Amino acid sequence: MIATDAQGQTWWKRGVIYHCYVRSFMDSNGDGIGDLPGLTSKLDVLRDGTPSSLGIEGLWLSPVYPSPNRDFGYDISDYLSIDPTYGTMEDFDRLVAGARARGIHLIMDLVVNHSSTEHAWFRQARTSRENPFHNYYLWSDGTNGKPPNNWGSSFGGSAWEWNEQTHEFYLHSFLKQQADLNWRNPRLREEIHDIMRFWMDRGVDGFRLDVANYYVKDAQLRDNAHEVVIAQPMPGNPSKTLFIPMSREVYDHTVDQPETHDALREMRGVIDEKPGHMMVGEITQRTQGQVLSYYGDGQDELNLVFNFFFFVRHFRAKDFRDIIQRTLDLLPEGAWPAWVLSSHDVVRAVSRYHLTPRMTKSMTGLFLTLKGTPFLYNGEELGLANTPLPRRLLQDPVGKRYWPLPVGRDGERTPMPWNATPDRGFTTGTPWLPAGAPDMSYSAEAADPTSVLSFTRQLSWFRSHHSALNAGDMSIIAGPSDTCLCFTRRSSAEHLTITINLSDQTVAIPRGSFTSDQIPLFTTEEQPSTNSLAPWEVRIAAAPA
Incomplete structure (x- = not known):
């Protein structure tokens, strides 16, 4: 039976999905590497049925299959087992049971564009x-x-x-x-389908498909085109620009082949064998229109497609407004957006945008009030920044090869800071990457009602109890200033207006405007003004009856 709420929403539309980089989340045995028992021990902080947890609906695990770890799990040598580094199949079953007992749905990372050469x-x-x-x-x-x-x-x-x-x-x-892998081979595709069924039978509720638009390649093996670019996004930190003239490959024969859509429709058929299951896809390097085409007709390909376009814009209301409006305009009928601010592959939003805690709250406020499913990368709930690492400590193959441009992906993968001890409460041994964030910890933020963690918990709880936010339609409207992002969320039960001041200036609210006569239900401010918005303020108001 599909889990739905009063608005008819399935779990993967309704709630926050937490992206857990297992290797860096919690180590249970002192080997310096996060594992499944460690993750299981922390499930209550993710969802315990009270406002003191994040209240997530879904938990996406980075790959935990056996792997030589050339690319830290994204080179899989056995799709039907658990890597001993992370635990046993019994540990996985305990994680599934613990998650299910708390109402958390489990999503596995499925990496099937390629396998390890040791498979x-x-x-x-x-x-x-x-x-x-x-x-x-x-x-x-x-x-x-x-x-x-x-x-x-x-x-x-x-x-x-x-x-x-x-x-x-x-x-x-x-x-x-x-x-x-050769996705033109029907036998190979059936192997992938059987892998999906194996994990669904084991209690998995969905899959995140790695580089899903890479699956099928040009049958004639024609050369890719090249283009000369003067400016391009900085690798690993695409909100910054490099002005270096160079020739860049256009992946016209290696990604986005028409047959990839056929492969995804077959996979959707497997997913739909079990009502309530889902798959979300990573679609890379393309325009918004190309990315959103992987929803198919809205019902027959991916259930969700990551929207990575926040990665390449500046921290400005205009930029965000453009991304959001274009996404809503291009979505197929019946499709549901999916939003991402950070990931294990891209510089964290706090570092990318140089966010203060107040700015982080405004970014989180936007993220958790948009129409669609927010994917929260572990540490974002704290306002965690990237950890700078010297070259000698790098583990990521990209960083090792290309440092310092880019420096690699290790900075966004460092261990979760659970407390203020030297090992940050992550391990009793030597961590696989140095623990960062010396002035930040989960325990300290949990005890501080003004922290980013407390704000994220409060807003996640508020979101889960308001159908307009977790299921309603969305319309962008004019705000009191160009530095404000303002939109409405509407369900059959309620009508909310969200106003976010994305600036360090106080913004006046004109008397008689759309917000001046609305009732504030949630705000970042202890004493919100009736005639102005504080710098970086997030305000959610109910329209008058």
Whole structure:
């Protein structure tokens, strides 16, 4: 049975989904690496049925399958087991049971554009062209001992690697240890479907699909185009711009192939075998229109598509207004937005925008009041910033290769600061990455009613109890100033106006305007003014009856 509320919303539309980078969340055995028992021990802070928790609806886990960890779990060597680093299958079952007891739905990261080259499929595939698993991957003889085309790896260099045993090249869109799967092979697609069914039968409620628009490649292996760019987003921190003239690959034959939509429709059929299950997709490097096309007709492809466009805009009301309005305009009928501020791959919003705690509250206020599903990356509820790391301590293969531009992704992956002790309450051993945030901890913020954590908890609780916020329609309206973002949320039960002052200046509210006669229900201010908005204020008001 699908879990719905009075507005008919399923869980993945209704609530906040928490993105947990398991490796850095909580270590239970002192080896310095977060694990499943550690995560299970912290479920109450995520949802305990009271306003003292975040009140999440869903919990998305970074990959916990067996992996050589060349890319920290995004190179999977067995899709049907748990990596011993993170625990056992029994530990996973206990996590599922603990989550379910609290009303939390579990989402697994499904990385099926590629597998590890240590997966049994690839170990078989590379031995012979006649091996039954050979066609699970993408191969080419090349030309005169060189790769067949100009396709580049997203992590640098050619996307083709020579395999001596079969005298041909295999494709890898990322590391050479991450061999791309052949989604044109029906047998491979059935393997993926069976993997999904295995985990759904085990209690998983949904999947996050890694680089889902990469699945199918051009059958003719045609060269990708290149374009000369003068300015481009800084790798890892796309809200900043690099002015370096260079040639950039246009991934016109390696992503967004029409057949990828067919593959996703098949996967949606598997998801729909169990009502209430879902899949959310990571769609990269494209325009908003291309990204949102992966909803299909709104009912037949991805249930949710991450909207990453906050990553590449400045912290201004105009920029955010444009992103939000364009998303709402382009959504297929019946589709539901999904919003993201930070992730394990991109500089945290606090560092990207140089946010103070008050600014962080205004950003969180926007994030949790938009129409759609917010995905909250662990640490965002604290206002956690990136941790600067010296090159010698880097673990991320991107950072190791390209430091200092980019510095890699380790800064957004450092351990969760649970308390103020030297190990931050994360581990009793040596953490796999140094713990950052020396002046911040979960325990300190939980005890401070003015903290970012307290604000996030309060607003998440408020959101869950107001159908206009968790299920209602949305319309952007004119605000009292260009520095304010103002919109309405409306359900059959209520009509709310949200006004967010995204500036460090007090903004006057004209007498007789749309907000001056509304009843404030929630605000960042202890004593809100009836005729002005404080700097960075978030205000939610009820329209008069």
